[in-house]
Amino acid sequence: MNRRNALLTLSSLAALPAAAQNSDIIGRIAGGDMPTIALPELRGGGEAAAWMTLFNQTLFDEIFSSGVLKVSPRSFYPRQFPQQPQDFRQPPAGVSGGGLWLSDWAAEPVAAGWLATGYSVMQNGKLVFFGWLFDTSQNTVAGAQAFGKVYTGALDEAGTRKVAREFAADILARFGAKSLLGSQIYFISNRSGSKELWVMDYDGKQQRQLTRYGSIVTTPTLSRDNSRIALTTFLRGNPGITILTADSARQLTFLNPTSSVVTTPEFTPDGKQLLLSTKVGSGFPNIFVANADGSGLNRVTTARAVEVEPRINPKNSSEVVFISGRSGTGQLYKMNIDGTSVERLTDGTGQVANPCWHPDGKFVAFSWTRGFEPGNFNIFVMEIGSRKYWQLTQGAGRNQNPVWAPDGRHLAFGSRRGSSTQIWTMLADGTELKQLTDAGSNEMPVWSH
Amino acid sequence: MPRNRIRIALFAAVLAFASIGCKPKPVASSTPPPPPPPAPEQPKPAAMVRSFEVEPSSISAGQSATLTWAVENATSVSISGVGSVQASGSRSVNPSTTTTYRLTANAPGGNAERSVTLTVRPAPPAERPAPPAVKVTQSFADMVRAQLTDVYFDYDKSDVRDDARSTLNRNAEAIRAIFSAHPNGILTIEGHCDERGSAEYNLGLGDRRATATKEYLVNLGVPGDKLKVISYGNEKPTCTESNEDCWQRNRRAHFSAN
Numbered sequence: 001m002n003r004r005n006a007l008l009t010l011s012s013l014a015a016l017p018a019a020a021q022n023s024d025i026i027g028r029i030a031g032g033d034m035p036t037i038a039l040p041e042l043r044g045g046g047e048a049a050a051w052m053t054l055f056n057q058t059l060f061d062e063i064f065s066s067g068v069l070k071v072s073p074r075s076f077y078p079r080q081f082p083q084q085p086q087d088f089r090q091p092p093a094g095v096s097g098g099g100l101w102l103s104d105w106a107a108e109p110v111a112a113g114w115l116a117t118g119y120s121v122m123q124n125g126k127l128v129f130f131g132w133l134f135d136t137s138q139n140t141v142a143g144a145q146a147f148g149k150v151y152t153g154a155l156d157e158a159g160t161r162k163v164a165r166e167f168a169a170d171i172l173a174r175f176g177a178k179s180l181l182g183s184q185i186y187f188i189s190n191r192s193g194s195k196e197l198w199v200m201d202y203d204g205k206q207q208r209q210l211t212r213y214g215s216i217v218t219t220p221t222l223s224r225d226n227s228r229i230a231l232t233t234f235l236r237g238n239p240g241i242t243i244l245t246a247d248s249a250r251q252l253t254f255l256n257p258t259s260s261v262v263t264t265p266e267f268t269p270d271g272k273q274l275l276l277s278t279k280v281g282s283g284f285p286n287i288f289v290a291n292a293d294g295s296g297l298n299r300v301t302t303a304r305a306v307e308v309e310p311r312i313n314p315k316n317s318s319e320v321v322f323i324s325g326r327s328g329t330g331q332l333y334k335m336n337i338d339g340t341s342v343e344r345l346t347d348g349t350g351q352v353a354n355p356c357w358h359p360d361g362k363f364v365a366f367s368w369t370r371g372f373e374p375g376n377f378n379i380f381v382m383e384i385g386s387r388k389y390w391q392l393t394q395g396a397g398r399n400q401n402p403v404w405a406p407d408g409r410h411l412a413f414g415s416r417r418g419s420s421t422q423i424w425t426m427l428a429d430g431t432e433l434k435q436l437t438d439a440g441s442n443e444m445p446v447w448s449h
Numbered sequence: 450m451p452r453n454r455i456r457i458a459l460f461a462a463v464l465a466f467a468s469i470g471c472k473p474k475p476v477a478s479s480t481p482p483p484p485p486p487p488a489p490e491q492p493k494p495a496a497m498v499r500s501f502e503v504e505p506s507s508i509s510a511g512q513s514a515t516l517t518w519a520v521e522n523a524t525s526v527s528i529s530g531v532g533s534v535q536a537s538g539s540r541s542v543n544p545s546t547t548t549t550y551r552l553t554a555n556a557p558g559g560n561a562e563r564s565v566t567l568t569v570r571p572a573p574p575a576e577r578p579a580p581p582a583v584k585v586t587q588s589f590a591d592m593v594r595a596q597l598t599d600v601y602f603d604y605d606k607s608d609v610r611d612d613a614r615s616t617l618n619r620n621a622e623a624i625r626a627i628f629s630a631h632p633n634g635i636l637t638i639e640g641h642c643d644e645r646g647s648a649e650y651n652l653g654l655g656d657r658r659a660t661a662t663k664e665y666l667v668n669l670g671v672p673g674d675k676l677k678v679i680s681y682g683n684e685k686p687t688c689t690e691s692n693e694d695c696w697q698r699n700r701r702a703h704f705s706a707n
Contacts, residue, residue: 195684216684219649232652238679239652260678261656264649277653283660285653306653323650329605330650351605353647367647374604375645375691400647444648 022429025381025390026067029363029408029428035175036070038105038112038136039063040081044120048127051160052120055129058161059116062168065432067409068177072112078104083119085132085148088141102144106136113137114146116171120163127155131167133174146174178359178406184448185412186210186220186229186246187423191440197231197249202405202447204423204436210249219444222246223267224314226448228292230254230265230274241265241276243292255294261285264308267292269317275300275310275337287322287339300339306330309354312337315361321345321384323353332366334384345387346370353377354401358408359449365392365402365411379413381428392430401444412436412445495559496523501552503542507568513543514567516550523554523561544569589631590706596623597636597704600662601697605646607657609665613702617662620704621669628675638662639703640680641687643696648682655680662702 027034039060044052064071078099082088091097097104105115118131129151138144151166153159169179183202188195194214200207211217213235220231226246233242240256241263256262262278263285272292279285280299287301287310301307305326313319318337323330327344332352335342346352350369357364364384367377372395379402382389393399397417404411409428414421420441426433499519508514519537520526527533529551531540542550547569554561587595597620600613609617628634640659642651659678667673688695 216681218682218684219652234681234684239682260660261652261680263652279656279660283657283664285656306650306657308649308653323647325605325650325653330647351646351650353650375643377647 022390022392025392025429026409026427028383029358029360030068034068034070035114036072036112037063037114037116037171038072038077038110039074039116040077041074042118042120043083044127045122047122047155048120051127051155051157054157054160055120055164058164059168062165063116063171065410065427066168066172066177066407067427067429068172068175068407069114072110076109078110081115082117084117084130085141085145102134102136102138102141105134114171116167118167122155125155127153127159127163129153129163129167131170133171172407177409180405180407180410183406185423185436186222186446186448187414187437187442188218188220188444189437189440189442191442197229197244198442200436202425204434207437207439211244217242219264220446221266222446222448223271224269224449225271228252228267228271229446230267232263232265239263241274241294253293257288257290257294257297264310266310266312268312269314275312275320277308277310287320289337300337301335301342302339311355311357311364313357313361314359319361321355321357321364323355332364332382345382345384350374351377356403358404359406360408365404367400367402367413379411379430390429392426392428394430403445403447405447406449412447414443414445493558494522494556496554496556496561497521498552498554498561498563501550501563501565503550503565503567506566507570508543509570510545511543513541516540516542516565518552520552520554520561522558523556525555526552528552542567587630589627589634592623592627592630593634593636593704593706596620596627599701599703602658602700602702604643604696604700605654607654607661609661613662614665617665618669621666621671624666624671628672634706635675635677637677637679637705637707639685639705640678640682641685641699641701641703642683643699644683644686644689644691645696646683648684651682652680655682658700658702 041056042052063069080099082100087100089097089100091101105112113136115134115136118129120127120129132148133146134144135146149170151163153163165181169181180202184199185202186199189198192209195216195218196209197211197217197220198207198209213233216234218232220229222229229244229246231242232239235242239261241254243252243254257278257280259278259280262276264277266275274290274292276288277285278288284304284306286303286307288297289300290297303324303326305324307322307324310320310322320337321332321334324333327348329351330353331344331348332346332355333342333344352366352368355364355366362383363381365381368380369377377398377400379392379399380389397415399413399415402411402413410425411428412423412425415424421443422435423437423442423445424433424435499521501518503514503516505514517539523536526536549564549566551562551564598616600616638659640655642655659680663676663678686699688698
């Protein structure tokens with residue numbers, strides 16, 4: 001065995017048996033190969049021309065980071081492209097249309113199943129964009145046109161981004177992606193001097209404070225219909241659950257059980273009940289179920305171990321993952337919602353925390369110290385059916401509380417890369433990292449559904 | 450009325466004397482001059498009580514009151530329960546029950562009496578005697594702060610370590626003294642964790658640490674209903690450096706008066 005082979009053998013031995021390459025996670029989530037789209041550099045007339053660089057960059061970023069479509073490399077594109085349906089010219093059979101026909105985009109080397117095109121003009125001081133999406137596998141322009149739509153915005157940076165994002169959202173919607181536009185991220189921030197609940201737009205804009213308790217607020221969660229937030233507060237002295245309206249942070253009735261600790265709430269998908277962790281009748285916090293007002297408390301798990309963070313499968317409300325210390329350090333477990341069929345999903349190494357179901361109910365994101373010192377969490381995603389998992393962060397800082405975006409392609413999480421923890425987003429393959437917060441310390445994001 | 454009676458008695462005596470003087474005598478040859486009439490007898494004065502009071506007229510058991518009296522013309526004066534006294538004076542008394550004092554003044558011309566009653570209320574319940582050894586000069590919070598020591602735990606564990614046992618044995622003694630000085634005090638045991646576990650899990654782990662500490666103290670005889678547990682997880686660190694020294698200082702059960 002030569003030196004090179006020895007190294008290869010060593011590296012393959014060191015590879016984690018169940019850990020998978022990240023490049024396939026998006027495809028795995030998408031459930032097959034992702035379609036490819038061509039995004040030529042679109043043009044504008046008159047004063048609109050000056051804003052098209054920003055427009056094209058924004059459109060590309062939105063599509064590229066969606067995790068729904070692959071973007072065909074621009075260097076392969078033909079010299080010309082149709083800016084509107086009338087520009088298509090069908091060439092004689094077997095001859096290239098030079099970019100003005102559908103098959104020019106479908107064929108190698110572009111190999112794009114879809115072509116997004118359009119142009120912008122200035123009308124009445126506004127930026128007006130005419131956009132179309134074509135299916136390049138079709139034989140007629142009319143049959144190929146997936147949609148054509150007019151978008152209007154202010155003739156400035158914000159207006160240009162808005163128009164580009166709306167066009168991107170319409171394209172992505174064709175491929176089953178839920179747009180992030182309008183979605184919000186709730187989080188915990190200490191920038192006011194105490195840990196309070198805050199909310200911001202999905203891109204980090206419009207950060208605003210929702211609670212003013214001057215106490216400790218932690219472990220927020222959102223009901224499936226985005227109307228209510230449950231969190232842990234110290235308002236009654238001991239950690240207990242408080243429920244708020246999501247829009248105005250008005251407090252709703254919740255009768256905490258008589259216990260020294262009541263925490264990590266989770267709404268059932270119908271919003272009528274909560275799973276939570278509390279200690280009743282024994283020395284260990286276990287998983288319980290209660291009505292949304294705190295009545296009707298019932299035990300779900302029985303273990304001489306700390307058990308927290310129950311999370312219900314959004315597609316199968318009888319399936320629950322949770323964190324339990326019953327085998328030692330906290331690990332990821334799965335069970336039926338009645339407490340039966342408890343099964344450990346992680347291998348017992350390191351500490352696991354913060355499970356969050358993907359909207360499709362097949363994947364769970366979580367944080368895990370596997371392969372690192374205690375406390376050095378990284379973000380992982382596991383396909384529950386196969387137990388196959390992917391590691392999305394690679395030791396840069398301490399990464400916790402991953403939550404899925406409504407598009408099922410992005411994750412928000414808290415990362416301490418320096419002296420404070422901040423909210424970041426990334427694509428589910430670990431790329432496209434963006435930092436959304438920087439004031440104070442910010443943690444525990446919750447992305448609206 | 451007694452004065453009239455005395456007057457009648459005097460009149461009768463004079464009559465009797467006069468009738469004796471009227472008894473026929475043998476006639477003498479020469480009639481001697483009649484003896485001088487007896488000097489009229491001075492009336493003997495009767496005793497008179499000018500005042501007899503008790504002040505205050507109502508006391509609690511154990512307290513005292515003062516009897517004050519003034520008597521005239523008496524040859525002897527006595528007060529029941531006190532004995533012979535001067536014609537006027539005062540005397541402190543402290544009976545345990547309600548008592549009526551009778552003052553009797555004797556005189557040849559007549560005796561006199563007067564009574565006063567001193568009401569005695571039952572004593573209030575005795576004050577709880579202060580513990581002889583412990584002098585309460587410190588507040589509950591001060592004593593908790595000064596006398597109770599934190600106990601420390603291993604990473605991700607809530608078992609009471611050997612070093613924590615000896616600390617808790619000393620703490621139990623101190624807690625007994627603190628509770629005897631402050632019987633109404635409630636002691637809070639706070640469970641804390643270092644920053645490395647997840648915040649969610651640490652809320653549970655901190656509760657375990659506080660509970661294990663409480664159970665150890667209860668086994669030593671500390672009353673469990675005076676011990677409250679609260680978990681702060683890793684939300685209230687005592688230091689924030691990322692090293693083992695700081696982590697160990699945060700993996701603790703802390704005693705507070707809150």
